[in-house]
Amino acid sequence: MDIATVDELLTTTRSVRRRLDLTRPVGRDVIVECLRLATQAPTASNAQDWRWLVITDADKRAAIAEIYRSVGAAYLAAAEANASDPQTRRVYRSALGLTETLADVPVHVIPCLAQRFDDGNRLVAASAWASIIPAGWSFLLALRSRGLGSVWTTMHLAKEQEVAEVLGIPATVTQAALFPVAYTIGANFRPATRPPVETITYWNTWEQPVGES
Numbered sequence: 001m002d003i004a005t006v007d008e009l010l011t012t013t014r015s016v017r018r019r020l021d022l023t024r025p026v027g028r029d030v031i032v033e034c035l036r037l038a039t040q041a042p043t044a045s046n047a048q049d050w051r052w053l054v055i056t057d058a059d060k061r062a063a064i065a066e067i068y069r070s071v072g073a074a075y076l077a078a079a080e081a082n083a084s085d086p087q088t089r090r091v092y093r094s095a096l097g098l099t100e101t102l103a104d105v106p107v108h109v110i111p112c113l114a115q116r117f118d119d120g121n122r123l124v125a126a127s128a129w130a131s132i133i134p135a136g137w138s139f140l141l142a143l144r145s146r147g148l149g150s151v152w153t154t155m156h157l158a159k160e161q162e163v164a165e166v167l168g169i170p171a172t173v174t175q176a177a178l179f180p181v182a183y184t185i186g187a188n189f190r191p192a193t194r195p196p197v198e199t200i201t202y203w204n205t206w207e208q209p210v211g212e213s
């Protein structure tokens, strides 16, 4: 394996909102190819119950964007105003921007799971979410490797049912996220600042992180 390339993919797959190219068409084949890669991800009990809904229809994207905006715009504006550190403020400003551009992002992808687990216990819920989230992340990695980008969003799930009605998603299906997908403007993304892993990693016991011994 080419470790340098793999590490670059893992460290530079960012949330892309402002650098989504809203003018460049995205072909069906590249989406299907990335979804095919994503379905190599694991599922609990090998159920393989991922489902994907790809939305290119402009009217449907507009309807989804309107629902997204109705959940997110006021919340994100307030969050941006109240953010104490510049990095978080930038994230909220960028997220607020997406509420304005979402309808124009050429492809929306909704990763779904073909089950409901609303009343499930922690084991059931953790198993269900982890049966779609790894596949979702693999999809975003595959996009990045091919010059496309996206951002993991959950905002619309506050109105999951409204989006289900727009798209005809049955009541037996759980939506996990919404990925706005487009080619990125440029491909130079950088690793983000993160806490040193030694400060958040414990070894054998939860007494203190390994870096602080």
Ligand SMILES: Cc1cc2nc3c(=O)[nH]c(=O)nc-3n(C[C@H](O)[C@H](O)[C@H](O)COP(=O)(O)O)c2cc1C
Pocket (backbone or CB within 6 Å): 013, 014, 015, 016, 017, 091, 094, 095, 096, 098, 151, 152, 153, 154, 155, 156, 192
């Ligand atoms: C579970 C989850 C939900 C998120 N929901 C949203 C969202 O609704 N809207 C949005 O613009 N970004 C959303 N994000 C993206 C985060 O804001 C982003 O990952 C974070 O700011 C770090 O940026 P980076 O991914 O470029 O490192 C979400 C991320 C995760 C993991």
